[in-house]
Amino acid sequence: MKLRTVIADDEPLARERLKLLLSSDAEIEIVEECRNGKEVVAALKTARIDLLFLDIQMPGSSGFECD
């Protein structure tokens, strides 16, 4: 079974890079991309997530404040 993964970063290029790095791992399935803390919280509430790549500095609520 694949790991359901969420990527959170406000910079599109950083998300692209992470996706590219993760694409070589067959076990990882990226189910959602988030641009800020709010979207992360929303994503965690709606779906079952195994793995979260969370940027710290993001607009609105930072990675630390996503609770």
Next chain:
Amino acid sequence: VSLAYGVVLWLWWAAVVELLWQAGKRWPFALRVSAATIGAQLAVAVVIALLHLGFLQLAAYWISRVGPELERAAYRGLNFFNVWRFGVEFLLYSVIWSACAVVNIQLAAQRDAMRSLELERQLSSAHLRALQMQLEPHFLFNTLNAITTLVELERTPDALDILAHLNNILRTGLKRTTPSKIPLAQELQIVESYLAIERVRFADRLHIDINLDPSAMDGLVPCFLLQPIIENAINHGIAHCEDVGRIETSAKRVGGRVQLQVRDNGPGLNGRSHPGFGIGLNNTRERLVHFYQDNYELRAGQPESGGFEVLITIPYEPKNP
């Protein structure tokens, strides 16, 4: 014969001046005014006066013996060792020493002044260079990262685009002798290149509005004046915007002055609690003081409409006056 006598009389003093001067070079204290020096000089004055009188006495004696017949009489029986002659010698030496000391002190003062001026100039240009360089490193690092990612993603045209813009910035910023001032038009090119790079980073989250008054464009501004302010607006303003971040830049000429404005719609002062904020603005202020002393204006703050605004007013200096 009187010429020969004159030579003994005056060459002597020339030799004394020269000796004093050399002594002053060798032992600087010899030509300085202090109780010890004056005491020593009094002693030297006595010795020199006596020596000179001795020489004069010898010269007179010699002339009266072997000089031309007509003049022998005039020199015969001259006695140089009396209070009056000694006084004159002593006074002359004093005057010469004082003159040497005064000239020496003045030269030294001049040398000191020149040295401190030169030092000040070196310091301030080194300082300026340091201030300019503070603007570079993390931006360069971010940009190289972005280029790496674009290449990895095989977005070659975007990577090339960023490289061209980076080249444009570094061409001005990394010259061995970065020009201290450049025309506003050139500064805005740097700003546009910078923004083009940041637009790749922020994609659709960044909206830029540049408003330019053509009559201000040939005015000289300190190199990299606007760039760090825009960088601040992005890092402390736009980076905190969840929606679209806007940066408005305007430049206009008002009479003999140029007004520059940079405004963003970020969280205003809240976003500026981040450590490091303020370094850019302090740099800007120091550089403005360096170039314009107090003939400038720098205001930064949160306007009523929110966001953050920086206003700079400097004298308009046309590129080719």
